Amino acid sequence: MISPKKYAKPAKTIPKGYKTANEFFNFVFNDEDMIWMGQNTNHLHDENQIMDSMMHSIKKRDYNKYPPPEGFPELKELILKDLGLQNEFDILVTAGGTESLYLCTNDILAPEDNTITCDPGYLIIDNFASRFGDHVKSVPIYNEECGYKLTPELVRENMDDNTKLISLVDPLNPLGSSYTKEELKEFADIALDNDIYLLNDITYRDFAEDHHLMAKIAPEHTVTVYSFSKIYGMAGMRIGGVIGVPEVIKSIKSIVINDLGTNVVSQRGAIAAVKSKKEWLGHIKNTTRSNQEIIKKAVDQVEGAFIPVYPSNGNMLAIDIYNTNVTPLAISKYLLDRKVFTREGSYTSKVFGHRYLRVSFSIPPEDVKYFAKIFVEGMNILKSSK
Template sequence: MQPFERRNEHFDRLVANPDLRWMGQNTNHYPAHPDVRRAMVDCIENDQFHAYAPPAGLEELRQLILDDLGLEGLSPIVTDGAVSGLYHLVRTLCGPGDEFVTTDPTWAWPMAFARAAGADVIQIPIYGEEHGYRLAPERLRAAVTERTKVIYIVDPNNPLGTCCTAEEIEAIAAIAREAGAYLIHDSTYRDFAYEHHLAAKHYPERTITVWSFSKWLGFAGLRVGALIAHPEVAAKLAAAPPNNLGSSILAQRGAIAGLKVKKEWFANVLASQRRNQQRVKEAAEAIPGLHVPVYPSNGNFLIIECDKAGIRPEAIVAALDRHNIQIRHGSYHTKAFGDRFVKVSVTVPEEWVDEFCQFLPQAVEEARGMNMPIELF
């Protein structure tokens, strides 16, 4: 069986488990606002899904995206989730001989897209206390060359939860401008940050902001996201998109409703996930050898270091899986540092967090005895 088939079977098993506590993919499992549900039900009941959506997205949604981000004058393109937008971006902007500069850790898939386009991927290590788990602009400057075509920054960082300061973002934008490079500012988790600053406000001509409805609104399975770019860059992206027939009209109707009730609804989500973060930290650090190095996180997740406990991250994941709790091992995000940590998502019902905290000590003990190879994805 091919690896992609085993990967698919793995996730099919997870999806088929109605009792699974999804705490590894940063998905949001809080109940949707009634207006959001109503908008999607109306879309179905009125048979609106028979028609294609506009290729760049419903105009009402495009304007609401600009309003939410405060990026008037730029041009949004609605995509089939942020990852589809990233694929389109990287395959459009990168080619053989180009350099794609990012951090380590980062989100892995854009690197795969860059390599598939023939580009060389350059990673700047940011893991560890010596780096403060963040990217210093001067280290980015040292990594940029005349071949740098794209700088890719996940901010807040997935999986670390660190977030660039206003000064750092301004400096990163200046470095990208000096290099003549495109700056992809992946802001998927911006809504969970204590403060977030958009690079497009400093370098609008070649910054592309990536945003998603999967995390803050809980639309992971509906697949809707957006790219926001200078009109000239957007025109280049709109010339040959992977989907020129428009993203799901059902998802877009729900996204419109979500943005309209965001101030009312999301505050409770944010407060709850921050409470969940605290409980996970307390439970983890009550176990000798476990440590939460980035707290509070600016994402809807935390990393828990387990290397000093002498436990493999994959073993903890496998042990918790026995209790219907799914978390993520570090090597999904980074080969260099993946043996040090697991990642736990916290935009979930508080009772799920209670179960995680309850079973974590037992899972750690079970993990100590697991030495056999464990295949995870």
């Protein structure tokens, strides 16, 4: 019998009444009344060019054919243009940012290499890095002193001669913290001086008020992960990309999983999404910012609760409830029973998961107002029952 391999994994709690995580997600997905605040997905797009382009692709039966294996050239050019990158970079279109992360860690890491990540963070990176390298150093960053993010100082304290990869998710899931240009320049110095690669996951960059690309500062030492899941509202279409200098992308291409290309319908939608971005981006950013304010007002009503990073530069934030004596699991269950899906902190932290609830807010304002109401109500009820 094959034994399951032991890699770093998030502590996913399966709610009572469900045998598996898949069974639970199937329930949540198919409940049309469920308010989706648990996976940072974007529900603010109306019917627009993105949907029209995918529907047109389906009607043409584009899906009967395999697409170009590295992605449609038009899409590749549009992504580079969106990032303000020139022809000295190349891109591989992938089945979502997660596949890009897998390919990067697989290609960059040798068995003796180690990776620096942070806790809280996107734990799938720890999973992948622990498969291909020697070990992962997950640096605790849940404190005000470091600004709730991985700093150049913390990297220097935790790196050694075998450190080959530093994960920089910017803005950071789940906290929404982000980096200044000066901080990125320091990371660039570390990478250049020590021949280290910087894994720059920019999935949430378009929600940020100000964002700087690592690729523009340390191009030879940066791999950039791009996703259509969040700002473009295409999470279920599974499309993204990885960007780097040609030598790096050529190496990554040698280990591709989807050697017959990425979903044709997704790519058609992605092309329309980038082309139409200027038309809807302002609306989505303004809505998510005002939605944050609604959540903040609700949190401020609960004694002992606070938001560590506010405003968040992503479309999600963490609500610290540790001093309320209410557990993230308890309030997430209370909310779920009232048709609001959130995630307890253990999904994004091995060390601090008992402290916070993560909620995303790229959803209609009326749904955020409903969340705010029942969050306050639930916290008061759960606190009084202690």
